[in-house]
Amino acid sequence: MAGKLKFLIPIAVFAGMVAIFYKGLYSDPTLVSSPFIDKAAPVFNLPTLYDDQKHITEAEFKGRISLFNVWASWCPGCAREHEMLLMIARDTDIPIYGLNWKDERQAAQKWLRERGNPYTVNAVDRDNVTGIDWGVYGAPETFLIDGEGIIRYKHIGPLTPEIWAAEFLPRIETARATLAGADS
Amino acid sequence: MIRATTFGLLIGLLGLSFTASAVDPSDKLEDPIQNELYLAITKEVRCLVCQNQSIADSTAPLAADLRREIRRMVEEGQDETRIKNFLVERYGDFILYRPRFRSWNIVLWLGPVALMVVGFIALAMNIRRRKSLPIDEDAP
Numbered sequence: 001m002a003g004k005l006k007f008l009i010p011i012a013v014f015a016g017m018v019a020i021f022y023k024g025l026y027s028d029p030t031l032v033s034s035p036f037i038d039k040a041a042p043v044f045n046l047p048t049l050y051d052d053q054k055h056i057t058e059a060e061f062k063g064r065i066s067l068f069n070v071w072a073s074w075c076p077g078c079a080r081e082h083e084m085l086l087m088i089a090r091d092t093d094i095p096i097y098g099l100n101w102k103d104e105r106q107a108a109q110k111w112l113r114e115r116g117n118p119y120t121v122n123a124v125d126r127d128n129v130t131g132i133d134w135g136v137y138g139a140p141e142t143f144l145i146d147g148e149g150i151i152r153y154k155h156i157g158p159l160t161p162e163i164w165a166a167e168f169l170p171r172i173e174t175a176r177a178t179l180a181g182a183d184s
Numbered sequence: 185m186i187r188a189t190t191f192g193l194l195i196g197l198l199g200l201s202f203t204a205s206a207v208d209p210s211d212k213l214e215d216p217i218q219n220e221l222y223l224a225i226t227k228e229v230r231c232l233v234c235q236n237q238s239i240a241d242s243t244a245p246l247a248a249d250l251r252r253e254i255r256r257m258v259e260e261g262q263d264e265t266r267i268k269n270f271l272v273e274r275y276g277d278f279i280l281y282r283p284r285f286r287s288w289n290i291v292l293w294l295g296p297v298a299l300m301v302v303g304f305i306a307l308a309m310n311i312r313r314r315k316s317l318p319i320d321e322d323a324p
Contacts, residue, residue: 033276034276035275036274042274102249104292128246128249128251132249132250132253132274135274135276136233137233138232139245
């Protein structure tokens with residue numbers, strides 16, 4: 001009995017490999033998962049966009065759930081997601097911190113003047129020092145950071161209402177529950 | 185004879201060809217050993233914006249930034265492992281062209297060896313079985 005079915009083994013192995021490769025065929029290699037998920041936000045110390053003398057650090061993220069959005073005025077994807085950021089700033093109490101990445105201060109300020117400013121405060125990373133520490137490889141990217149300063153999610157590419165609802169909101173709820181638990 | 189000469193010439197030309205590199209050759213590190221290390225590492229680091237290029241080949245701004253960081257670390261005297269760890273901590277294993285040995289990719293590393301071992305065992309068993317068969321049964 002077992003001997004007769006032995007010819008099925010290579011067929012099964014082959015089918016398994018086909019399944020794996022088929023899945024690989026449709027996975028997007030540009031979506032590189034971040035090694036920072038569930039890790040503390042990397043340290044940084046950068047001047048702010050409107051005041052060169054003022055600096056912000058990762059300590060800003062402690063005590064509330066926040067977004068950290070990597071953007072630049074030269075970045076077309078950032079233009080596409082700007083509406084979405086404005087909406088988040090208007091409709092939620094989640095602060096959006098910006099990392100103005102590889103950009104010119106003047107151009108960034110002009111961008112915000114023309115399109116509206118959804119950011120609580122912007123850090124200026126002209127030379128991509130903090131960007132590298134955060135594993136940024138393109139703009140826009142958006143990190144979700146919980147009340148303890150732990151990165152819970154990273155989205156690569158423009159934010160959309162669909163991604164916001166599917167990926168961000170559930171995680172924000174979880175982070176809220178943890179934060180409420182820590183307070184009581 | 186002519187054919188052999190032509191072949192030899194073609195092979196020679198092949199040796200002369202070189203791949204385009206975004207690393208500015210005049211921008212060498214002073215210490216030749218450090219320069220070697222810098223070039224070696226940049227060739228093994230994937231440019232995440234243009235994934236089929238190493239950062240040595242890529243002209244993407246991110247690749248230039250990573251080259252700058254690697255250069256700085258090499259100049260500080262850090263070794264290859266530390267520099268690669270720096271990159272993997274930030275960008276994940278995907279940034280290295282040669283994957284590292286990890287628990288989740290053990291199949292990738294040991295799979296071929298395991299398959300070969302299984303194949304040899306099967307072959308040995310088959311040979312032994314055939315040896316024990318009466319000779320005339322195999323005859324046509």
